[in-house]
Amino acid sequence: MNSLSFFKGILSISLCFMLFSCSNTKRNTLPNPEIKDGIAKLSGKVTNFNRIEGGDNSTLILRVSHPVTAEVYAATTAMDKDGTFTFEVPMQCNYAIGYFRSERTSTGFYVCLTSGKETKLDIICNGPGLFKITNQTDSLGLTATDLINMNMVSENLATSRTPGITGYAKTTDEFVKRARIALNYQLQKIMENNALSEIAKNFVLNNTKLLEIDWEYFEYKALMQVRYSNVENKDVENFNPPEPNIKYYKFLKDFNLNNSQYLYQAFYYYEVLQKILSNDTLNISPIDDIPINQWMKETKNILSKLVGFDKGLFYDLLAANSYARQFNNELRPLSDKQITNINSYFKDEKGDIAKILLKKNDDIIKLAAQKEPVVVNETPLVNKENLMNTIISKYKGKVIVVDFWATWCAPCLDAMTKYRTVKCELKGKDVVFVYLTNNSSPKKLWEEKIKGIGGEHYYLNKEEWLQLMNVFHFEAIPSYVIFDTKGQVNRKFTSYPGNEEMRAMIEKLLP
Numbered sequence: 001m002n003s004l005s006f007f008k009g010i011l012s013i014s015l016c017f018m019l020f021s022c023s024n025t026k027r028n029t030l031p032n033p034e035i036k037d038g039i040a041k042l043s044g045k046v047t048n049f050n051r052i053e054g055g056d057n058s059t060l061i062l063r064v065s066h067p068v069t070a071e072v073y074a075a076t077t078a079m080d081k082d083g084t085f086t087f088e089v090p091m092q093c094n095y096a097i098g099y100f101r102s103e104r105t106s107t108g109f110y111v112c113l114t115s116g117k118e119t120k121l122d123i124i125c126n127g128p129g130l131f132k133i134t135n136q137t138d139s140l141g142l143t144a145t146d147l148i149n150m151n152m153v154s155e156n157l158a159t160s161r162t163p164g165i166t167g168y169a170k171t172t173d174e175f176v177k178r179a180r181i182a183l184n185y186q187l188q189k190i191m192e193n194n195a196l197s198e199i200a201k202n203f204v205l206n207n208t209k210l211l212e213i214d215w216e217y218f219e220y221k222a223l224m225q226v227r228y229s230n231v232e233n234k235d236v237e238n239f240n241p242p243e244p245n246i247k248y249y250k251f252l253k254d255f256n257l258n259n260s261q262y263l264y265q266a267f268y269y270y271e272v273l274q275k276i277l278s279n280d281t282l283n284i285s286p287i288d289d290i291p292i293n294q295w296m297k298e299t300k301n302i303l304s305k306l307v308g309f310d311k312g313l314f315y316d317l318l319a320a321n322s323y324a325r326q327f328n329n330e331l332r333p334l335s336d337k338q339i340t341n342i343n344s345y346f347k348d349e350k351g352d353i354a355k356i357l358l359k360k361n362d363d364i365i366k367l368a369a370q371k372e373p374v375v376v377n378e379t380p381l382v383n384k385e386n387l388m389n390t391i392i393s394k395y396k397g398k399v400i401v402v403d404f405w406a407t408w409c410a411p412c413l414d415a416m417t418k419y420r421t422v423k424c425e426l427k428g429k430d431v432v433f434v435y436l437t438n439n440s441s442p443k444k445l446w447e448e449k450i451k452g453i454g455g456e457h458y459y460l461n462k463e464e465w466l467q468l469m470n471v472f473h474f475e476a477i478p479s480y481v482i483f484d485t486k487g488q489v490n491r492k493f494t495s496y497p498g499n500e501e502m503r504a505m506i507e508k509l510l511p
Contacts, residue, residue, distance in 0.1 A: 028198040028199060028201075028202055029199060029202045029261055030095065030097075030140050030141060030142075030199060030202070030203065030261065030264055031095055031140060031141075032260050032261070033093040033094055033095040033096070033260055033261075033263040033264065034093065034094050034260070034351055035067070035068060035092060035093060035263075035316075035317075035350070035351030035352055035353055035356070036091065036092070036093055036094040036115055036351060036352050037090075037091070037092065037352040037355050037356050037359070038090075038091045038094065038115030038116055039088055039089070039090060039091060039115065039116070040064075040088070040089055040091050040096070040113040040114060040115050040116070040117065040118075040119070041086065041087065041088050041089075041117070041118040041119070042062060042086070042087040042089070042098070042100075042111060042113060042118070042119050042120075042121070043084070043085065043086040043087070043118060043119075043120055043121070044084070044085060044120055044121030044122060044123060045082070045083045045084045045085070045121075045122055045123070046060075046079060046083040046085070046123045046124075046125055047083055047122075047123070047124050047125070048124050048125045048126070049079070049083055049125045058078040058079040058080075059076055059077075059078055059079075059102070059103035060076065060077055060078070060079060060085050060087075060100070060101070060102055060103070061074060061075070061076050061100070061101050061102070061103060061108075062074070062075045062076075062077075062087045062089060062098050062099070062100050062111070063075075063098060063099045064089050064090075064091065064096055064098040064099075064113065064266075065096075065265075065266035065267035065270070066090075066092045066266060066270075066356075067092055067093065067263055067266040067269055067270050067317055068092045068317065068320045068321075068324070068353055068356045068357065068360075069092070069320075069324045069327065069328075069356065069357070069360045070270040070273070070274060070321050070324035070325070070328060071324070071328060071417065072267060072414060073089060073090060074414070074418070075087050075088075075089045076103075076498075089113070091113065091115040092266075092352075092356055093115070093263050093266070094114065094115045094116075095112070095113070095114055095115070095140060095263075095264070096112075096113045096115075096263075096264065096266070097110050097111070097112060097113070097203070097264045097265075098110065098111045098112075098113050099111070099151075100121075107151075108151070109133065109147045109148040109151055110142075110146075110147045110148075110150055110151060111136075111147065112136075112138055112139050112140045112142060112147070113138075114138050114140075117138055118137075118138075119136065119137055119138045120135070120136065120137045120138075121133060121135070121136050122134045122135035122136075132144075132148070133147060133148065140199075141197075141199045142197065142199055142200055142203075143197055143200075145195070146196060146197050146199070146200035149195045149196055149200070150196065150200050150203055150204055150207075153190065153193055153195065153196060153204050154204055154207050154208070154211075157186050157189065157190070157204075157208055158211065162181060162182040162185045162186075163185075165178055165181065165182065167227075167231055168224065168227035168228050168230075168231050169224065169227070171242065172220070172242060172244045172245075172248050175220060175223075175224065176217075176248070176251055179212065179216050179217060179251070180251075180254075182212075182216070183208070183209070183212045183216075186208050186212075187205055187208065187209075190204050190205055190208065191205075202261070203261075203264060203265075206259070206261050206262055206264070206265055207265050207268065209255055210255075210262060210265050210268035210269055210271075210272055211268055213251075213252070213255060213272050213275075214268055214271045214272050214275060217251050218272075218275040218279070220241070220244055220248075221241055221243075224241035225239060225241065228241070243281070244281060245281065246281055246282065246302075246306070248281070249279075249281070249282065249306045250305075250306055252303075252306045252307045252308075253306060253307060253308040256308075257272070257307055257314045258307075258309055258312040258313050258314045260313055269317075270317070270321055270324075273314075273317060273318055273321040274321060274325065276303070276318065277318065277321060277322055277325060278325075278445060278448075280444075282302055282303070283302070284298075284299055284302060284303075284322075285298060285299075286322060286325070286326075287319060287322035287323060287326075287338075288338075289335055289337040289338060289341070290341075291341050291344075291345075292319055292341050292342070292344070292345035292346075293345065295319065295322075296315060296319060299315070299318065299319075300315065316346070316350055316353060317353075319345070320346075320353050320356075320357060323338070323342070323357055324360075325448075327360060327361070327364050327452075328417075328452060329448045329449050329451060329452050330448070330451040330452050331364060331367055331368050331371050331451065331452035331454075332364070332368065332451075332452075333361055333364045333365045333368055334357075334358075334361045334364075339358065339361070342354050342357055342358065367420055367424070370420075370423075370424040370427055371452075371454050372423065372427070372433070372454030372455050373454060374450050374451060374453070374454055374455070374457065375455070375456045375457065376447075376450070376457050376459075377391075377394075377456060377457060377458050379458050379459065379460055379461075379464060384463060384464055384467040385467070387464055387467065387468065388402075388468055388471065388481075389487075391434065391458065392434075392483055392487055393487070394456075395432045395434070395456075396487065397430065397485055398430045398431060398432045398485060399430060399431040399432070399482065399483065399484060399485060399506055399509045399510055400431075400432055400434060400482070400483040400487075401431065401432070401433050401434065401480065401481075401482050401506065402434045402435075402436060402480065402481040402482075402483070403416075403433065403434065403435045403436065403478060403480055404436050404437075404468070404469070404474060404477050404478060404479040404480070404481075405435060405436070405437055405477055405478050406437050406438070406440055406441045406477060407437070407441040407442065407445045407446050407449050408440065408441065409477050409478065411477075411478055411495070411496070412477055412478040413449075414496075415478050415496035416453055418496065418498075418499060419496070419499055419502055421499055422499050422502055422503045422506070423454070423455075425503065426503075426506060426507075429510055430485065430510060430511060431506055431510065432455070432456060433454075433455035433456065434455065434456045434457075434458070435450070435453060435455055435456065435457045435458070436458050436460060436465070436468065437457075437458075437459060437460065437465075438459070438460045438461065438462060438464070438465035439459070439460075439461060439462060441459075443459070446459060472492050474492075474494060475494070476494050476495075477494070478494070478495065478496055479492070479493070479494040479495075480492065480493055480494075480496075482505055482506065482509070484509045485509065485510075485511060490505075490509060491505055
């Protein structure tokens with residue numbers, strides 16, 4: 001296909017996408033979710049599950065994203081010997097799509113959850129990480145095949161390349177044009193996929209659109225630098241792509257961010273909201289003690305022309321997510337003024353947003369009481385080869401847990417949330433938590449995030465980071481090194497092992 005034919009094809013795809021979006025009806029979509037505090041139950045049985053001697057054979061994980069508090073709730077349970085299992089998970093919507101997998105594998109499938117009801121599954125294990133759903137209840141219109149294929153289709157799209165696009169964009173306008181072409185190509189591939197029902201196609205369409213905002217449009221500068229480096233084969237340190245002005249963000253109008261169906265993609269939806277709230281160009285004020293109506297007026301003055309509307313779910317969740325930033329980034333409870341503002345603004349017609357925020361605040365109050373102080377350290381001015389030894393020498397006689405992480409790394413942040421409990425239990429003992437990141441984490445965001453993490457922090461340059469990653473043979477993050485009280489490496493590993501194992505590794509080394 002020549003380039004002219006390709007771009008004509010893309011134009012027809014764009015028209016198909018617009019028609020497809022306009023023709024969506026209730027029968028082709030999941031039920032419209034609403035913000036609602038509640039509990040859902042998932043139970044079932046796994047058959048033909050081959051247990052491995054000495055390994056984790058029974059742990060199952062169910063992850064449900066919470067759009068109001070901008071977090072993922074991860075529940076774990078153990079299968080009984082006959083393969084049966086039960087989960088009870090908190091919900092922030094009356095309907096949700098969760099993600100189910102075994103501890104033994106990173107792959108799994110989606111499950112449908114309804115607040116106040118029980119979803120039942122019968123699962124056959126056809127091999128390591130290979131599941132087949134043979135029966136389900138409360139499927140919300142999705143088939144058992146959909147629940148497995150939706151994830152597979154999304155993963156394939158995330159790694160696919162758009163034919164006909166080469167080189168890199170040299171302007172913001174060209175960057176947006178290329179992003180639209182790539183998205184329309186992906187949407188057309190979804191529409192043509194015979195492995196999905198129409199309801200499942202709509203789910204994956206929405207998933208793909210939110211991913212495009214999160215991973216493409218809001219990562220403009222980083223992607224420009226990567227693509228420049230790949231094409232020109234040059235270091236990006238002396239390449240500064242043009243900063244997008246506020247008109248750049250008109251792309252938001254293409255995505256109808258008031259669409260309640262996005263609540264099924266709650267993780268990517270709140271990721272987009274968080275990107276909007278933290279964006280320097282948009283410059284939206286932290287909500288702090290500002291009355292919500294006043295904050296909303298100022299925020300709408302910035303966003304309404306960019307998103308194409310001035311009221312609705314999007315703005316309510318944006319306000320809720322501003323409070324969530326305070327919870328998650330700073331571990332700071334609500335002030336009395338904030339509680340009054342929340343109760344005054346989020347009335348019954350806005351669902352259970354107030355109830356959910358105030359419940360989360362109770363948890364934050366308890367965690368804040370146990371929070372470690374934050375210590376920001378200057379990176380020692382030593383040879384790269386001596387860097388780690390110099391860092392740990394500051395903590396002689398203690399067990400040292402070194403955490404390699406980044407602000408953009410979702411598994412890193414998820415792990416930190418999980419082991420807050422472990423850190424609280426070990427408070428006052430001879431253990432110190434040291435956090436290393438590099439300049440791939442924006443400095444301003446890093447300074448905000450560490451307020452809620454506590455512990456000892458170092459912000460490394462590129463060379464220092466690569467040196468330490470190479471020394472410990474790490475290729476991904478989160479990665480960890482645990483030193484004993486004599487400063488000797490006891491354990492090193494990638495991926496968070498879970499609270500029980502992490503606690504056991506540390507306690508074993510304590511004097």
